[in-house]
Amino acid sequence: xxxxxxxxxxxxxxxxxxxxxxxxxxxxxxxxxxxxxxxxxxxxxxxxxxxxxxxxxxxxxxxxxxxxxxxxxxxxxxxxxxxxxxxxxxxxxxxxxxxxxxxxxxxxxxxxxxxxxxxxxxxxxxxxxxxxxxxxxxxxxxxxxxxxxxxxxxxxxxxxxxxxxxxxxxxxxxx
Amino acid sequence: xxxxxxxxxxxxxxxxxxxxxxxxxxxxxxxxxxxxxxxxxxxxxxxxxxxxxxxxxxxxxxxxxxxxxxxxxxxxxxxxxxxxxxxxxxxxxxxxxxxxxxxxxxxxxxxxxxxxxxxxxxxxxxxxxxxxxxxxxxxxxxxxxxxxxxxxxxxxxxxxxxxxxxxxxxxxxxx
DNA sequence: TATTGTTATACTCTATAACTATA
DNA sequence: TATAGTTATAGAGTATAACAATA
Numbered sequence: 001x002x003x004x005x006x007x008x009x010x011x012x013x014x015x016x017x018x019x020x021x022x023x024x025x026x027x028x029x030x031x032x033x034x035x036x037x038x039x040x041x042x043x044x045x046x047x048x049x050x051x052x053x054x055x056x057x058x059x060x061x062x063x064x065x066x067x068x069x070x071x072x073x074x075x076x077x078x079x080x081x082x083x084x085x086x087x088x089x090x091x092x093x094x095x096x097x098x099x100x101x102x103x104x105x106x107x108x109x110x111x112x113x114x115x116x117x118x119x120x121x122x123x124x125x126x127x128x129x130x131x132x133x134x135x136x137x138x139x140x141x142x143x144x145x146x147x148x149x150x151x152x153x154x155x156x157x158x159x160x161x162x163x164x165x166x167x168x169x170x171x172x173x174x175x
Numbered sequence: 176x177x178x179x180x181x182x183x184x185x186x187x188x189x190x191x192x193x194x195x196x197x198x199x200x201x202x203x204x205x206x207x208x209x210x211x212x213x214x215x216x217x218x219x220x221x222x223x224x225x226x227x228x229x230x231x232x233x234x235x236x237x238x239x240x241x242x243x244x245x246x247x248x249x250x251x252x253x254x255x256x257x258x259x260x261x262x263x264x265x266x267x268x269x270x271x272x273x274x275x276x277x278x279x280x281x282x283x284x285x286x287x288x289x290x291x292x293x294x295x296x297x298x299x300x301x302x303x304x305x306x307x308x309x310x311x312x313x314x315x316x317x318x319x320x321x322x323x324x325x326x327x328x329x330x331x332x333x334x335x336x337x338x339x340x341x342x343x344x345x346x347x348x349x350x
Numbered sequence: 351t352a353t354t355g356t357t358a359t360a361c362t363c364t365a366t367a368a369c370t371a372t373a
Numbered sequence: 374t375a376t377a378g379t380t381a382t383a384g385a386g387t388a389t390a391a392c393a394a395t396a
Contacts, residue, residue: 085364091379131193153204159316
């Protein structure tokens with residue numbers, strides 16, 4: 001190679017130095033999520049629910065009451081939704097009568113969010129078919145194998161979250 | 176239980192019968208993706224790229240030329256984008272001079288999509304810092320452990336995709 | 351007649367900032 | 374002063390259908 005080589009040789013080299021697109025974690029996670037969501041999207045569409053609305057209903061529907069009441073901040077974290085997005089989803093579900101909001105007596109800024117009876121019925125209506133489709137996923141990949149994959153995914157999330165908590169503390173540490 | 180039991184008892188039971196929200200595959204995949212994307216979002220924002228635009232650049236940048244040219248259909252599949260979304264992203268990248276489109280001589284409906292020199296330079300500019308952040312993920316979770324997780328994710332995607340290919344064939348089988 | 355890709359349309363979510371009410 | 378939650382705003386992607394050009 002001589003100095004007559006075009007500038008782009010650097011670019012090509014550097015791009016080629018990246019891990020292949022197909023072997024990147026975010027992409028593998030997205031592909032896996034897309035293929036798994038394909039099992040559920042038609043079902044949600046039948047019930048006129050977006051994925052995000054369903055996440056909220058589902059989170060509230062299976063929330064363990066022993067774990068304390070759910071407020072908007074906590075629900076946003078659970079469902080991977082930003083507060084403004086959640087706010088509008090809650091407004092929508094509230095209008096449809098699926099949601100009950102009660103103000104926290106000890107802190108009037110907070111609301112305790114629960115499913116209304118209608119909301120519980122909606123989840124109950126969808127649950128059997130949802131579980132049936134989930135069982136197809138388990139059957140295709142193996143129940144045990146899927147359980148191990150879930151455990152690894154959760155371990156990854158915890159490991160990486162710790163990373164960001166560190167970063168956040170560093171920011172506040174400047175105060 | 177008597178006939179006096181309220182209707183909602185069924186609802187509550189069925190909702191409780193669902194797997195916990197935190198143990199559902201789509202949710203675990205989403206959480207894992209969110210935490211991993213947190214490593215890259217600030218970087219992409221610095222370069223004024225959305226996640227989806229970056230997926231396209233990245234797919235084209237590391238595409239193996241031996242695997243044949245990339246057309247829009249194939250790129251949509253690779254990047255998990257719907258054709259209309261991809262169409263606008265390509266328009267955007269084209270306007271920014273990052274993209275080259277050449278019409279397939281053997282089928283004039285198709286375009287062959289590649290990075291322009293500027294596009295290659297853009298990817299090369301971002302790649303080192305992107306790889307640095309990826310290395311942090313590997314360090315947090317373990318290189319080997321992450322590789323195994325990726326392999327399982329890809330196996331899952333293949334297993335579930337086969338499911339949908341079957342379903343699609345069944346539809347066309349009615350013709 | 352089917353396929354590739356774009357355009358049209360309506361809706362939803364994302365993201366950031368600003369704001370209100372409460373603590 | 375800080376926090377919980379909503380509202381404002383701009384922008385982008387999602388999803389379906391309809392369309393033009395090509396095969």
